[in-house]
Structures are given as C-alpha cells and as structure tokens.
Amino acid sequence: MKITSFFFLLLTSFFTLASCQDHTLIKPSAMLRLDYPQPKYHTINTDCPYTFSVNEITTLIQKKNCGVNITYPNMKATLYLTYQDVRNNNLDSLLQDAQKLAYDHTIKANSIPEQPFVNPDKKVYGMFYMINGNAATQAEFYVTDSINHFLNGALYFDAKPNFDSIYPAVVYLREDIRKLMETITWK
Template identity: 85%
Template sequence: MKIKSFFLLVFASLFILTSCKDDALVKPSALLRLDYPQPVYKTVDTDCPYTFSMNEIATLIKKKQCGMNITYPNMKATLYLTYQDIRNNNLDSLLQDAQKLAYDHTIKANSIPEQPFINPEKKVYGMFYMINGNAASQTQFYVTDSVNHFLNGALYFEAKPNFDSIYPAVVYLREDIRKLMETISWK
C-alpha cells in the first residue's frame, strides 16, 4: 500500500508541475536613446578676468577666486573651472599640476589622447585631455595666455564611472568644453 501511495504522490506532483507552465514571452529588442538638445551658446561675462561661451542648458555657479562650476542637471555632470593668476614665474608648476591632474586617471583610463589648442589672435594656448574609460573624470583641459592667466577645468559625473553608459553625454559635453576653449577671452 505504501508503494501505491508513493507512486500516486509522485504522479500527482509531476502532473501539477508540468501543467503549470508559463508560455515564453518574447520581448522586443530596444536600445537606449539619449537625445540632447542642439546646443545654443551664450556669452558669460563676469567680474573675473576672462569671458567665455557656455551652453544655455547649463547653470553657472560662481565660486571664490574666479572659479566657477558649470552644472548640467539633466546629465548629472559638472565642469569645475579653477582660475589662477600667473605670478613669480609659476607657469611651469601650474602646467605640471594640470597635466598631473589629467594623468592621475591613468589607473582606470583606457587612453588619454591630448589635443593642443592654439589661438594666437586671442592669446589662448592650452591642452584638451579626453580621458576614455571608467575614470572619475572624463575630460580635462587648461588654457593660458602664458603671461597673466591660467584656467583649468575638469568634468565629473555624479555617478559611478561606467564609460559605456555615460558615453553619449561625454561626447556632448566635450563639444561644450571645446566651445568654451574656443571662445575664451582674457580681459
């Protein structure tokens, strides 16, 4: 009798388990679409010794000693700008510091291509660093007139660095940074 009960229990269990099968639901393939507005630039003129153009979707926050933060709330990104006067022949140390800040990301970066920037008409010279990979900062730059002014900037996102995920925003913001470098004027 115990054997019949056992087989009956096994048969009932198998019947219940096989009859409650969900049909497979095929999900359509989809890709993430990140659309950013066509940039519209406005000139920023403050009481600091430089002016530049920035994207209208960004917000400018003035800091002490002519430093500024340009925030992009929809992208959760901030471009930190630091201004310093050149005095007592400190240009070499300012350049070394800016280069060191960019290359401190080599631990996580896949590559750091450099693009020199030269605008002799406005006396603006600098370097643009594209930091590719899961580094904390994705783009850094500096510009100077080599005599009086030195401005460097670093782009950071308010998220764990995942370059694949933030890549579209990085490309968009790199163009904004290039525009800032191209439009900077010293007072």
C-alpha cells in the same frame, strides 16, 4: 457517466497546470536612445579676468577666486573651472599640475588622447584631455595666455563611472568644453 466526469476533471486540471507555466517571450533587441538638445550658447561675463560661452542648459555657480562650477542638471554632471594668476614664473608648475591631474586617472582610464589648442589671435593656448574609460573624470583641460592667466577644468558626473553608460553624455559635454575653449577671451 462517472468515467466522463473523471476525464473532464483530468483535462481541466491538465489545462490549468499548463496555463500556469511561465512562457519565455523573446523581445527584439533595442538600443537606448538618448537625445540631447541642440546646443545654444551664450557669453558669460563675470567680474573675473575672462569670458566664455556656455550652453544654455547649464547653471553657473560662481566660486571664490574666480572659479566657476558649470552644472548640467539633466545629465547630473559638473564642469569645475579653477582660475589662477600666472606670476613669479609659476607657469611651468601650473602646467605640470594640470597635466598631473589628467594623468592621475591612468589607473582606470583606457586611454587619454590629448588635443592641443592654439588661438594666437586671442592669445589662448591650452590642452584638452579626453579620458576614456571608467575614470572619475571624462575630460580635463587647461588654457592660458602664458603671461597672466591660467584656467583649468575637469568634468565629473554625479554617478559611479561607467563609461559605456555615460558615453553619449560625455560626447555631448566634450563638445561644450571645446566651445568654451574656443570662445574664451582674457580681459
């Protein structure tokens, strides 16, 4: 009878030890799904010499000298707009500064494709820079009428740049920037 108790104790100990081991559970691969709302745009009218359309999910902060910060709270991103008058033949220096701002990110960027923008009916001409890679900004642009007005913008996220992680938001926000460029009107 003592042998049976010994074997029972031995089997109980074995099953107890075997059940305490960590088992590896293989999970199916999955992709992160980020859904952003279908953009709805409305026109912004300010005291500044320009108007444009923005996504309804944004918050606008009017700055001095007709600058505007367009924030995307859910994406933790901000599009910073800076306005300057074209005067005393300073258009060349404004264009060089805007191009330099975009290309200062070549250290971290994988590529910086440019897309020219021309709307002769509204007298809006500009350039859109898509900055791909772990750079501080993911998009920059400028628009001008070449005579009186110059507006440039830069998109920044409130996070360390990791292009793979923020890419879906970057694609969404680049479309908003294109819409802004397409709808800008000088007063």
